[in-house]
Amino acid sequence: MLIIVLVLVLVAFGLLVAALTTANTLFAWLSVVVSVAAAALLVVDWLSSRKRKHEARETGQPTASESGADDEPEPDDVPDPVEEPRAAAVDAPEDEPGEEATDVSDRLVVSELSDEVRVLDERPRYHLGSCAFLSGKPSLTLPVSEARQLGFTPCALCTPDSVLSARHRAAG
Known part of the structure; x- marks a missing residue:
């Protein structure tokens, strides 16, 4: 999807250059239309990825952001400041001191x-x-x-x- 958006942005840029060099307003309007189409595709892709994440959370499957593929955190993905992550798969050895009860x-x-x-x-x-x-x-x-x-x-x-x-x- 991002490749299609990239191509549309490049086409819009080319049309804008053509409009500026030829003083033809038709090229300028076509550039605007192609830019709006690229923006619409980005919004559709963003909404569909949010829907997939929501469905994956409901079914308990890992989402792309949980696997590190998504750079932008969702507002729902921000951890609760009271909850602290625990060291995964590490059981405290018997000689390990306990955990401090922190305010x-x-x-x-x-x-x-x-x-x-x-x-x-x-x-x-x-x-x-x-x-x-x-x-x-x-x-x-x-x-x-x-x-x-x-x-x-x-x-x-x-x-x-x-x-x-x-x-x-x-x-x-």
Whole structure:
């Protein structure tokens, strides 16, 4: 569909150039008509893709946006700020500390911070650099907002969300 729209836009541009060089208004009007047709095709394609997404959601099938094919998020696709993604298919090992019970206001503050936290490979929690759980374990550094987006959750031992949000509020 987009190729057809591209061809129509190129034809409209050619007609516009012809109208300007020959001073013939017929070419200008044809350019307008072809441009409107291209816009109409785009609207029809957009509406049909929204309908397909809605039908796929009702049947429980993944949509193109869930598979990463659609760059533009739908208003319905914006996640609820209270719900946090979980690290998929990673069960917490027995020695893993629990998840910090984070206040919603702290979650919102932390989700916008660029302060760095530490994560362990194949582990679902993120930690402060001073967390006792990290001692002697190789860890990676990430901004806390990115760790949240990737599905990591805060450690109950070092309580990174509470510490970072309190630090941010004190600084601001």
